[in-house]
Amino acid sequence: MSSFTRVSRSAAKIARSRAEELRRRLIALGALDNSLKPFEEDGFVFFPLKELEGVRGIVEELGGELTRATFEVRERKPRTLREALSRRLPGHLLDKLPSSYDIIGNLILVDLCEELRDYAREIGEALLRIHPRAKVVLAKGETTGDYRIRHVEIIAGSGDTETIHREHGCVYKLDLRKAFFSPRLSGERLRVARQVLPGESVLDMFAGVGPFSILIARIQPSARVVAIEINPDAYRYLLENMKLNNVEDRVTPMLGDARKILENVREEFDRIIMDLPYRSLEFLDVGLRACRRGGIIHLYAVSGSLEDLSRLVENRAAELGHMVEVEAGREVMEVAPRRSIFALDLRKASQPLYGFKNRLSPGGLGWGLR
Numbered sequence: 001m002s003s004f005t006r007v008s009r010s011a012a013k014i015a016r017s018r019a020e021e022l023r024r025r026l027i028a029l030g031a032l033d034n035s036l037k038p039f040e041e042d043g044f045v046f047f048p049l050k051e052l053e054g055v056r057g058i059v060e061e062l063g064g065e066l067t068r069a070t071f072e073v074r075e076r077k078p079r080t081l082r083e084a085l086s087r088r089l090p091g092h093l094l095d096k097l098p099s100s101y102d103i104i105g106n107l108i109l110v111d112l113c114e115e116l117r118d119y120a121r122e123i124g125e126a127l128l129r130i131h132p133r134a135k136v137v138l139a140k141g142e143t144t145g146d147y148r149i150r151h152v153e154i155i156a157g158s159g160d161t162e163t164i165h166r167e168h169g170c171v172y173k174l175d176l177r178k179a180f181f182s183p184r185l186s187g188e189r190l191r192v193a194r195q196v197l198p199g200e201s202v203l204d205m206f207a208g209v210g211p212f213s214i215l216i217a218r219i220q221p222s223a224r225v226v227a228i229e230i231n232p233d234a235y236r237y238l239l240e241n242m243k244l245n246n247v248e249d250r251v252t253p254m255l256g257d258a259r260k261i262l263e264n265v266r267e268e269f270d271r272i273i274m275d276l277p278y279r280s281l282e283f284l285d286v287g288l289r290a291c292r293r294g295g296i297i298h299l300y301a302v303s304g305s306l307e308d309l310s311r312l313v314e315n316r317a318a319e320l321g322h323m324v325e326v327e328a329g330r331e332v333m334e335v336a337p338r339r340s341i342f343a344l345d346l347r348k349a350s351q352p353l354y355g356f357k358n359r360l361s362p363g364g365l366g367w368g369l370r
């Protein structure tokens, strides 16, 4: 039995050969009812009408006739999750539906609270109706380990978790079950890449599948980028993505621990990206050493506030014998109540900091030592 809804409506009946012409004229007149599906029967096409004024003349001119017919109601694509689930979920749960979700290639990644877990399948299927090009919906679990892999569970659709994501004109192949990727940083990637000057040397210390390195290489072709990644799967995608985006000549990939690799690299970089928010401060000594005087470090770290983080970083840099200025800072995303990932643009001072280690500024942004 069909589950489609059908309704009886005034109709224009026309021979198939004149149907397209009539369709165009009905649209121009605003007489076609788009909420219903036209159909064909015995060589005639039936158009549903919402307006009869002026229609008879056109239909008769084309050799058709006005009649009544039963039409199938078009299923309208829902626009929001709430709209898609309004009749399938208990009312009190509709308010708990997530207001946003991530689309990564043809995957949808959604965060479901405990109360919605029993409805995961319905929610996943609703998301597939809203986004017909998506093939799999994944419920977000925790992101764990050094490789920052997110645990995910397929709640709707079929297929694997490898996909191709497009961002700022670049393409990234990735498997969310094997490598870290978040489209929520796309604005940050563009912000940083736009700052890179011609001829700069850039170090991407925690490169993942390459979205910072590759975008920089595309936007600023004369820049040279070194991209370090410890997860062999993410590194494999980094190599593939460099090829896909034609930047193999501008990005030097390195597999391994950034600390160990940089012990043997003598080069000093103009710009360093430290995108490992949960542990980046542990690597501050490495980043500062690899940064030339007057160079920039884009540091991502988790904190309760921008001020706390700025002070902490300035003080820690001073303990390490370096002076840094926080040139800019912004909240990137909330990760827990009162905990966010912040982005700091740190300028390493052009003068070394010798013998000043204990004269730290008690607070405020700007130079750690004044």
Ligand SMILES: C[S@@+](CC[C@H](N)C(=O)[O-])C[C@H]1O[C@@H](n2cnc3c(N)ncnc32)[C@H](O)[C@@H]1O
Pocket (backbone or CB within 6 Å): 146, 147, 148, 179, 180, 181, 182, 185, 205, 206, 207, 208, 209, 210, 211, 212, 228, 229, 230, 231, 234, 256, 257, 258, 259, 275, 276, 277
């Ligand atoms: C938060 S992700 C960021 C990836 C990338 N910047 C992006 O925007 O998608 C951090 C990445 O650093 C890698 N990583 C973790 N510890 C590392 C280390 N000691 N050396 C190099 N890479 C590391 C992880 O495997 C992960 O891919």
